[in-house]
Amino acid sequence: MPINILSLQATDLQYAINSMDVGELIAFSLCSKRTKNLVKSSNMLLIKTTAAVFKNDYIEFEILAFQGSFDRDIHKPIQFFLPANRWMQVDRGNGIERWKFTRSHCIAHFMSLFKVSEVTYLILGGLCQVPYLDTVKQIFPRCYTLKIGKNCSDEVTKMAILKLAPIAKEVEIGKNHIINDIPHLWTMHLEFVLLNDEERPLKLTLEDLLTLNIGSVLILNTNITERDLNIFMKLWMKGSHRFYAPETIKLHTTNGFRMDQVFKGIQYETVLRDYSYQLRRGDGEKLTILNVEVCILSAKLMPICLLSLPIEEVLMSMDIGDLIAFSVCSKRTKNLVKASNRKMHRIEVYVEERYIRFRVMERNYYELISFHFFDSYIELNRNDLVEVWRKQDFTQIAHWIAHFMSIFDDLIVDYLNIVTASLYYLDTVKQLIPKCRRLHINEICSRAFTKDAFWKLYPIAERVVIYKNIFDDETDKSKILTLNLKDLSFKDWENSFKLELDDLLTLNIARLSMAATTITEKALNRFLKLWMKGSHTFYRPKNIRLQLWNVVNREEVLRGIKYQIVSNRPQLKRADGKEVLISIRGRCVIFKFQV
Numbered sequence: 091m092p093i094n095i096l097s098l099q100a101t102d103l104q105y106a107i108n109s110m111d112v113g114e115l116i117a118f119s120l121c122s123k124r125t126k127n128l129v130k131s132s133n134m135l136l137i138k139t140t141a142a143v144f145k146n147d148y149i150e151f152e153i154l155a156f157q158g159s160f161d162r163d164i165h166k167p168i169q170f171f172l173p174a175n176r177w178m179q180v181d182r183g184n185g186i187e188r189w190k191f192t193r194s195h196c197i198a199h200f201m202s203l204f205k206v207s208e209v210t211y212l213i214l215g216g217l218c219q220v221p222y223l224d225t226v227k228q229i230f231p232r233c234y235t236l237k238i239g240k241n242c243s244d245e246v247t248k249m250a251i252l253k254l255a256p257i258a259k260e261v262e263i264g265k266n267h268i269i270n271d272i273p274h275l276w277t278m279h280l281e282f283v284l285l286n287d288e289e290r291p292l293k294l295t296l297e298d299l300l301t302l303n304i305g306s307v308l309i310l311n312t313n314i315t316e317r318d319l320n321i322f323m324k325l326w327m328k329g330s331h332r333f334y335a336p337e338t339i340k341l342h343t344t345n346g347f348r349m350d351q352v353f354k355g356i357q358y359e360t361v362l363r364d365y366s367y368q369l370r371r372g373d374g375e376k377l378t379i380l381n382v383e384v385c386i387l388s389a390k391l392m393p394i395c396l397l398s399l400p401i402e403e404v405l406m407s408m409d410i411g412d413l414i415a416f417s418v419c420s421k422r423t424k425n426l427v428k429a430s431n432r433k434m435h436r437i438e439v440y441v442e443e444r445y446i447r448f449r450v451m452e453r454n455y456y457e458l459i460s461f462h463f464f465d466s467y468i469e470l471n472r473n474d475l476v477e478v479w480r481k482q483d484f485t486q487i488a489h490w491i492a493h494f495m496s497i498f499d500d501l502i503v504d505y506l507n508i509v510t511a512s513l514y515y516l517d518t519v520k521q522l523i524p525k526c527r528r529l530h531i532n533e534i535c536s537r538a539f540t541k542d543a544f545w546k547l548y549p550i551a552e553r554v555v556i557y558k559n560i561f562d563d564e565t566d567k568s569k570i571l572t573l574n575l576k577d578l579s580f581k582d583w584e585n586s587f588k589l590e591l592d593d594l595l596t597l598n599i600a601r602l603s604m605a606a607t608t609i610t611e612k613a614l615n616r617f618l619k620l621w622m623k624g625s626h627t628f629y630r631p632k633n634i635r636l637q638l639w640n641v642v643n644r645e646e647v648l649r650g651i652k653y654q655i656v657s658n659r660p661q662l663k664r665a666d667g668k669e670v671l672i673s674i675r676g677r678c679v680i681f682k683f684q685v
Contacts (some may be wrong), residue, residue, distance in 0.1 A: 096124065107132050112155045113168050113182035119203055120191060130203060138210035139200070141233075143226055144534050145216050148173050151197060155204070170196065171533065179583065185635075186581045186605060197229060208232035212258070216241040216510065216534075220249045233258050240264030240287070241443060241510070251275060260284075266292040266311065273298075281305045288467055288478060291344070296321055299339070306338040310469075310478055313343060316351035323356055323379075327371045342478060352379075405430040410450055411459050411470055411477075417497045418481055427497045434498060438505040439526070441519055443512070446487055448494070463490045491522045506551070508532055508543055516546045526551050533557035544570075553577035553601075559585040572598045579603040586639060591616050597631050605637030611646035614679065618651055618672075622664045629668075634681040644674045 095106060107128055110118060119129035140152040151170040171179040171186075172193040180187045191199075201207065212233035214226070223246070236258035238250050247268045255261050259281045266287035269275060275283070276298050283304050285292055294314040299322045326334065349367075358379075359368045369377040405413065405426065417427035438449040448461040462469035465486050470477040484490055495501055503526040510532070511519070529551035531540050541560035548554050554575065559582045561567040570578075571593055578599050580587055589609040594617045621629065653660040653672075660672045673680040 103128070112153070116153070116168065116200075116203070117182075117189075120189070120196075120199065126199070126203065130205070134204075136204040136206065139204075139206070140211040140213065141197075141209045141230055142213040142215055143217065145218060147222065147225075148534065149193065149229075151200070153200065153204075172196070177583075179581075185579070185603065188583055188605075188637075194229070208234055211235050211237060212254070213237045213239065214242055214246070214250055214254075215239045217246045217250075218243040220245055223249055223253050227253060227257065231257060235260040235262065237262040238264060244268055248272060255280065262286060266290045266309075276301050277303045279303060283307050285309045285311075286469070287311060288464065288469065294318075294341070300325065302339070303335045305336060306340075307336060308338075308340040310342045311344065312341050314341060316348050319347070319352045320354055320356070323352075323369060323377065326377060327356070327369060329371070402430065405432070409459070410434075414461075414494065414497070415479065418479070418484075418493065424493070424497060428499070431499065434501065436504045437501070438507070439503050439523060440507045440509055441511045441515075443510045446491065446519075448491075461494075463487045488518060488522060495522065502527060504528065506530070506547075508535065508547070510534065513539060513542055516543055520547060520550060524550055528553045528555065531556045531558075548573070548575065553579070555579040555581065557581050559587055561587065567593065568596070571602075572596055575599045577601040581605050589613070589636070594634070595620065597634070600631060601633045602631060603635040603637075606639050607636045608639060609636065611643050614642075614647045615649055615651070618647070618662060618670070621670065622651070622662060624664070629683065631681075632683050634679075636679045638677045638679065641677055642674050642679055647674060647679070648672075 095103070098106065107115070107118070112134060115129050115132060115134050119126045134155055137154040139154075140150075142150040142152075144150070149172040151172055152167050153170075154167045169181040171181070177188055177190050178193060178196055180189050189196075201209075209230050210233070212226075212230050212235070214237065216239065217223075233254075236250075236254050238247050238261070242250065242264070244265065244267075247263065247265050248271055251261070251263065251268070251272055255275070255278055260283070261280055262284040263269070264287055266285055267290050269285065269292055281304070283306075285308070288311050291311045291313040292309055294309065294312045296318040299314075299318070353367065356369065359370070367379040369379070371377075405416075408416065410432075413427055413430075413432060417424045434450055436451040440447040440449075444464070446463045448463065450459050450461070460471040462471070466480065466484070468479040468490055470479060484493070503523050505528050506519075506523060506526040507530040508516070508519075529547055531543050531547075531554075535543065535558070537558045537560065540556055540558040541562075544554065544556055544560060554577070556579070559580065561570070576599075578601070580603070583606050586606040586608050587604050589604070589607055591613040594613075648660060651662065653662050655661070656671065660674075661669055662672070663669045669684040671682040671684065673682070
């Protein structure tokens with residue numbers, strides 16, 4: 091950080107700070123106590139923070155904030171990859187950077203910087219070690235929403251509820267059968283609890299409803315009896331002047347509820363506006379019951395009057411969730427949706443062990459809808475609510491995704507992230523998603539899996555990003571670097587990539603980025619000299635970016651080479667008119683080739 095920025099007058103310094111984006115402000119705040127205080131007094135506003143905790147003591151921390159001084163509305167998340175006892179890696183949208191700060195220091199710094207005492211979302215993904223929960227609680231003493239993923243072990247799920255639910259306001263749990271071992275969950279003072287295990291129903295009893303102390307409850311799969319619901323409502327009616335904490339209870343069941351049995355012996359009013367039932371007790375308190383049966387998509391549920399309307403106007407007025415639901419009803423509705431030619435703004439796909447998640451943006455960030463595709467059903471997340479769809483003929487994930495991909499012409503996945511999956515399943519992924527713009531093989535994947543996944547999926551991607559060094563030997567390296575790829579990025583700071591002169595000379599990838607890399611200044615110098623002598627020789631790469639372990643000696647790289655300065659950077663021009671612009675800053679070397 092140049093010292094001259096701190097020597098500016100107060101008004102000029104404030105102007106400079108207000109001109110920084112969020113990523114620059116965070117980097118600036120880490121320089122000193124003074125810069126931290128300057129950033130704290132700036133117009134940076136926090137939207138949310140997300141901490142995802144994975145096995146092997148690995149944390150991903152994401153900050154979504156915006157610079158209040160900017161006229162334009164830009165909300166770009168900044169991701170911090172935080173392994174234990176190592177320097178953190180940062181993605182500000184322009185590739186991975188390595189910052190010399192430990193995990194405990196940076197998290198405390200961020201919380202202090204934004205003047206908050208809790209993270210917005212604390213996500214547990216795939217944990218299997220119970221003792222590690224104490225470390226998580228120490229790092230994040232408070233959170234607004236705790237999400238316990240379905241991939242966590244049973245013991246971790248149980249202990250996470252006991253240890254971490256008290257520090258949260260909202261809790262989402264991915265396993266129902268664990269709840270039976272924690273009956274006092276219902277008496278916890280929480281604002282919201284979501285149980286989203288669609289595979290195993292939760293056995294809910296009358297006693298659970300009577301002792302419930304949670305503000306709002308949503309259970310996506312329960313087998314509570316109509317008799318228990320009936321007795322609960324009768325006891326509620328008799329409990330005049332008795333406080334009952336819950337405001338909303340939403341229960342889903344695979345078979346629906348027989349409302350005549352639920353209301354047996356109870357006087358109620360019918361509210362025609364939303365077809366709900368209403369109970370009123372002596373103290374004036376009201377209880378509204380809305381019977382929304384489980385959503386099973388079939389043509390029988392589609393009112394024929396909808397198809398008699400001007401269908402083009404109807405389809406254009408639907409959001410993407412309603413449009414897909416409509417398309418599943420019948421062959422006719424599917425063809426109508428295909429003929430509407432609706433275009434998607436952006437599609438992101440995340441491949442997990444048990445499901446595939448689609449994030450769809452039709453027009454902009456604020457119209458994002460998330461689909462979780464399981465074998466026999468879909469979970470749709472929109473407007474902070476979870477819907478469950480089923481269709482009798484759709485019994486595999488492939489059925490749902492094939493349908494989704496077929497109803498939109500020229501559909502290309504913008505971002506495909508392989509998070510956790512079995513190797514054999516990648517063939518199915520390749521078949522379902524024949525083309526994507528950007529492929530990420532997640533950092534938590536093993537090295538062997540990353541290598542196999544790369545060879546299976548690279549042909550479908552325009553750009554590939556992997557986080558493991560998959561070079562077993564020189565043959566491996568040669569095969570990969572001579573592939574006919576548009577864009578390939580390697581990011582592995584634990585196992586650096588060793589490059590030689592021949593690797594650069596035979597490189598066939600249009601854009602290559604590698605971090606961290608070991609290559610000598612002598613090899614870089616020799617490469618430039620050979621490139622200069624290669625007039626009228628075709629060289630495919632357009633951009634090479636190398637992030638080295640050590641600071642690069644600029645003079646050694648350019649020794650004995652004639653160059654001119656263009657835009658403060660050395661430029662080489664050879665006899666056939668081709669040029670290369672060279673950037674050497676710290677540990678980073680960039681060659682930009684121009685025709």
